[in-house]
């Protein structure tokens with residue numbers, strides 16, 4: 695079983711204030727996944743980020759922050775707005791994948807996951823197992839969920855990766871993003887950023903910068919934290935650049951791809 699995350703940065707124009715899908719990369723990624731599924735049978739779960747569909751409304755409605763009781767109706771509507779926006783991106787993705795012949799089935803987190811203080815506390819994954827057994831490719835994505843402390847919160851695709859991997863014990867966990875992997879500082883803003891083939895501790899980061907993007911869920915640092923947690927459980931993951939053509943195909947076929955392995959070993 696492989697859990698593959700496709701970052702919102704690849705699927706959308708994440709810096710944009712508007713919901714904009716990137717149809718070219720969507721189609722390319724779909725065809726790389728299909729080629730790999732044709733090349734060798736595999737169980738695949740896809741997780742995707744929310745990109746420019748989710749982050750601006752999440753920021754606008756300050757979901758996950760404390761609020762006054764009188765604001766409840768407005769917050770609740772904001773929750774609905776975000777859920778609807780991320781659903782749209784998921785619909786574009788599923789449409790492109792089905793066109794390519796990949797049997798994707800959306801399993802939105804807001805439909806079965808709950809959290810406490812922004813961390814997932816429950817979510818029965820039996821349905822995932824059933825869909826996998828029947829040859830489907832389940833797709834889950836960054837979404838809003840009910841939170842028993844904060845009422846509402848946003849759950850990132852990266853936290854979903856962690857939750858799924860912890861509970862389903864996959865053979866491979868891969869995250870595709872728009873940089874080659876982890877550097878000691880943001881490579882988009884620092885020309886001298888140093889690349890890590892292997893990343894074992896947050897102490898290796900030079901600057902603790904989140905991301906260049908409008909991300910309420912933690913950007914690269916948030917991603918690494920989730921993956922180090924998995925590493926503590928003995929589950930290795932790899933961050934690769936999904937903008938580089940064929941990288942997704944190669945990684946799914948266990949071929950060598952430049953990227954950062956997140957693990958606690960040396």
Ligand code: ADP
Nearest residue numbers: 701702703871876877879880882904905913914
């Ligand atoms: P995605 O949407 O693909 O999940 P994010 O936009 O959340 O990804 O995070 C990826 C971004 O994190 C990169 O585009 C990069 O600009 C930024 N970033 C910040 N710090 C680092 C770092 N130390 N190493 C790599 N990327 C970093």
